[in-house]
Amino acid sequence: MRHLSTATKLLASAALPLALVACSSGSTSTKASASTGATSAAAKDPNAGLLTGTQLKKALAPATFFAAGFASDSSATRDTGDTYSEPSVAAVSKPDCTKLDGTSWIALTGIDGVSFAQGDYINKSTSAEIAQEIDVYRGTTAKKVIGAVVKLASACPSFTDSQTSSKVKVSEHSEAGLGDEAYTITLTDSSWQSGTTLTAARVGTAVVSVLSSSGSDNGAAAAKKLTGQIVSALKGKA
Structure with a gap:
């Protein structure tokens, strides 16, 4: 089993929050994109507002x-x-x-x-x-x-x-x-x-x-x- 040096562990630990932030940011972006897509789809409904x-x-x-x-x-x-x-x-x-x-x-x-x-x-x-x-x-x-x-x-x-x-x-x-x-x-x-x-x-x-x-x-x-x-x-x- 390969052991990490103390310096390597510190760098890995420092990088972890950045990775989480990146993931969180990506998730928010994905949700926003999905929401925008849904709104766009609704706006393009050719029957919107027409009487049934x-x-x-x-x-x-x-x-x-x-x-x-x-x-x-x-x-x-x-x-x-x-x-x-x-x-x-x-x-x-x-x-x-x-x-x-x-x-x-x-x-x-x-x-x-x-x-x-x-x-x-x-x-x-x-x-x-x-x-x-x-x-x-x-x-x-x-x-x-x-x-x-x-x-x-x-x-x-x-x-x-x-x-x-x-x-x-x-x-x-x-x-x-x-x-x-x-x-x-x-x-x-x-x-x-x-x-x-x-x-x-x-x-x-x-x-x-x-x-x-x-x-x-x-x-x-x-x-x-x-x-x-x-x-x-x-x-x-x-």
């Missing part, structure tokens, strides 16, 4: 909002809960125009958000339908969705109703006083009892989309009232 499906569900108009005779359609009532979906954008060269006359017609834009909530109400006596949906998107994508809605009407000036084989005419116009920007599409068909109104309104990162065939005005008044209700519920939150 659970929160959006609360912004939908309640059953008491709808006129007597309308009942919730459970098959068309759903949301993304507390989780987020991965967004996607699909190139739409030619939309399936027949899907304008249906719930979730906003999907024709080809742009999927990260969260959503929807609910559908039907009057079985009159076959009138009122549907509501809120979709949330990252960044400025919600603006692109409204832009895509504008193009839908020009891409679908008319289409054939699969049930009546009659021609459905499509018209459109911008809508003032609803959210940050809004657009309305009207569907009319001489074989229908009443036309259908579709309205899309942006509130920050959210897009409210409504379908209404309730009323003798092609569902216009009901659609505007419902859209305004949801827009008000989202104001300052989306």
